[in-house]
Amino acid sequence: MNQFPKTLVEALDNNQDASKTITYISSKDNERQVSYPALKKRALGLLHHIQQKGASEGNELIIHLAENEQFIDAFWACQYGGIVAVPLAIGTSDGHREKVFNVFEKLNTPYIATTRKALQRLKVFAEEHGKESIYKVIEQKALMLDKIETFDTLGALADINSEQTAFIQFSSGSTGDPKGVVLTHKNLVTNLYGIIECSAFDYRDSFFSWMPLTHDLGIIGFHLTPLFVNINQYIMPTDLFVRRPALWLEKASEKKATILSSPNFGYKHVLKRFKPENQVNLDLSHVRLLFNGAEPISADLCREFSAVMKPFGLAETAMFTVYGLAEACLVVSFPELAQPLSTLHVLRSSLVEGQPAQVVSEASDQSIELVRLGTPIIGTQMIIADSSGQAVADNVIGRVLIKGENVTKGYYHAPELNEKLINDEGWLDTGDQGLLNEGQLVITGRTKDLIIVNGQNYYAPDLESVCEHVDGIELGKVVVCGIRNVEDALDELVVFVLYRGELENFYQTTIEVRRQLNEKSGLDVAHVLPIKKVPKTTSGKVQRFALAEQFEAGAFNEIIAALTELSETQSTEFIAAGSxxxxxxxxxxxxxxxxxxxxxxxxxxxxxxxxxxxxxxxxxxxxxxxxxxxxxxxxxxxxxxxxxxxxxxxxxx
Structure with missing residues (x-):
């Protein structure tokens, strides 16, 4: 890494070519270009306003902004001022607003970059939830970017070194105690170098993304990576992709972008709305890599997407199945470039930690198809280990441990958690289970209480605490699981509630649980089901996997059918509209x-x-x-x- 930048600031300073730009796409016919030199100047102008507000080197700035351009301006203002950036999603639920308050209270010396409208919504939330005193502090520390009229005066530069914290990536879960992954400039630069080298990015590439910038794939993978290579990047808002998923491909075609990305659910969303007959001019022949990560990968969905897009020029080897996590900055493993989709079939019954997975030659009702995710990228070490941290043999299921200069040294203000997850030799337990097959990583499940829905991470205990606000649900009597829906190729949220009464009386509980989780976390619940007993280990830990296995085996099918019938008979009657x-x-x-x-x-x-x-x-x-x-x-x-x-x-x- 002799010629490679040592900090994020050095990378942007090196980009003096005004022809290399970020294009912010806000609609089909509306976009704005900002060159890298112009980005630096604007960031320094915003830094002046942040410093005038009172923030200085070492303080934290919550970036609570929906507009991509405002977000990136604020992010780089932090980097140049030595201020720790803390990205938080605006979101659409009370849970997102609660997370802002939780994180603000956790930080040492926090400020917040936001807008008048977003701040007003925080005020309303505070008034409704008894948080007025905290809100008053937030209001005093808030810089509203929509009130700033000029960026002419530049802020004071800090002397940045590679060991400084660049930003903190807080967990997606919006309730309870958010966990902050602390990332230094060295962490990020190390991972970016590995990403760039192992993907062979160069001047011929350009990136196009709809991923939110609060997600590590958005900010690191599809903003910092092309910036470090000094090539063009295109960014469209996530909500625009949700409303018009085909526009992502249409714009990528128009811009001749070579690097695209989406989690599993995004590819599914595109296919649901895609009409080939309306896309006669679509050209995906220039797409070199189509990253697929951030949640469990469906081989069937990869094949379906590739097949549907093949007539439009998408290469069969473009789908790039990868593994990573925020604790590694972003990426842990990549497959070989131009490697066709690589999978294996394993008997479900053999997916037990410490045991060898039984690989079978053909798919059956008893097997599951798993995707190979390549080998560790440059700068990252990885082993599959048993519960004592010792490496296991190939095909044996164990815990995925990682180590390297890209791996976080710990979570923000969480010494007990750090001691639990990072051992004396520096290996971090990712919480994922996996195996090595033909030298490649295969993820088989998760050991930590993490649920991935639409590419976002939610901690099961947090979601369970939300459910406990429902009348009749006691502490420790509810279990939330993420269970794979094979047909739809996504993880569904299933809630199990301890209940021993009549099913008819349980129906109202299902409504209240759905309402609570939707309002607090914006999540759609697939099923709310009664159970007679909460399965636990001898040490008292909830065995979520036991309930998930029962569900997948069909143990709850009759109850689901009965509840569906109840919902049809008890639904609110249709009321004729008056206008x-x-x-x-x-x-x-x-x-x-x-x-x-x-x-x-x-x-x-x-x-x-x-x-x-x-x-x-x-x-x-x-x-x-x-x-x-x-x-x-x-x-x-x-x-x-x-x-x-x-x-x-x-x-x-």
Missing amino acids: SIERILLDICHSVVADQKISLKDNIFEMGTSSLKLAQIHEKIDEEYPEVVELTDFFDYPTIEQLAGFIAHKTTP
Whole structure:
């Protein structure tokens, strides 16, 4: 790494070619280009305002911004000022706002970069949840970027060294005690070097991403990586991708981007909405790598996506299945370049830690297909180990341990957790289980209480604490699992509740649990099921895997059928709409949430509406009433009746 930058700041300082740019795409016909030299100047201008607010080197700045350009400006202002960046998603639920308060209280000397609208929503949340005193401090430390009119005066540069903390990546889980992965400049530079070398990125490449910048794949993989290579990058908002997934491919075609990425659920989302007959001009022949990571990878989905896109020029070897995590900055392992999708079939019954996996030559009802994820990239070490930390033989299932200059030295203000997960030799337990097969990593499951939904991490105990706010659910009597839906190629949220009464009386609990998790965390719950006993180990730890195995074996099928029948008989009766706007809104909601009957007074957030479905509802409303309703207006007008009144007022001449 003789010629490679030692800090993030050095990398941007080296980029003096004004022809290399970031293109911020806000819609099909609206985009803005910012060169790397212009980014530096704007960041220094924003740094002046941050320093005027009182922040100085070593302080933390929560970046609570929805706009990609504002986010990146704030991120680089932090780097040049030696201020620790703390990215947090704006989100659409109370859980996201609660996380801001939790993180703010955890930090040493926090400030917050936000906007007037986002700050107002924090204020409303504080008033509704008794957090007014904390909010007053947040308000005093808040810099609202939409109030800044000029960036002419430049801030004071800090003398940055490689051991300084560049930013803290807090866990996606929005409740409870967020866990912050501390990443230094050396961590990041080490991982970026490995990524660039092992992917053979050069001047011929360009990156296109819709991933949120609060996610490590967004900020490190698809912003810092192309910046370090000094090549063009294109960024579109995540909510635009959700509303118009085909636009991601259309714009990638238009820009001739060579490097794309998505978690598993994103590829599924594209395929659901993709209409080949409407894409006669789509050209994906220039796409060299299509990264697939951030959640369990479905081999079937990889094959389906590649097959659907093959007529548009996508190479069969473009799909690049990788493994990584925030604790490694981003990447742990890559397959060989141009390697075809590589998988193996393993008997489900043999997926036991410490035992050799039974590999079979053909798929069957008793087997599962797992994807090979390559070997460790430059700068990263990895072993599969037993519970004592000793490496195991090939094909034996163990814990995935990692070590290297790219691996975090620990979690923020969490000495007990650090001692538990990082041993004396510096090996970090990722919490994932896996094996080595033909020299390549294969992930078989997770040992830690982590659930991945739509590429985001949620800690099961956090989600369980949300459920415990439901009347009748006692502490320790609820278990949340992420269970693989093979047909849809994604992890579903299944909630098990200790309950010994009649099933008819349990139905209301299912509604309340769905409502709590949707409002607090924005998550869609697949099933809420009663259990007679919570399975635990002799030491008292909940055995989530035992319930997941019972579910996958069909033990709850009869209960699911009975609850489905109850939902059909007890659903709120349809109420005829009184106005044309109300009728249109009802039709839209029914088209997206097809399995429920919806009334005018039903709360949109109580319909089990995931953030993805909410965005689809918004898209359809926007087609009927262009630019009248913002996604955030759902919070102010949460029922169809109220939203119809709002639209009527806005559209009345």
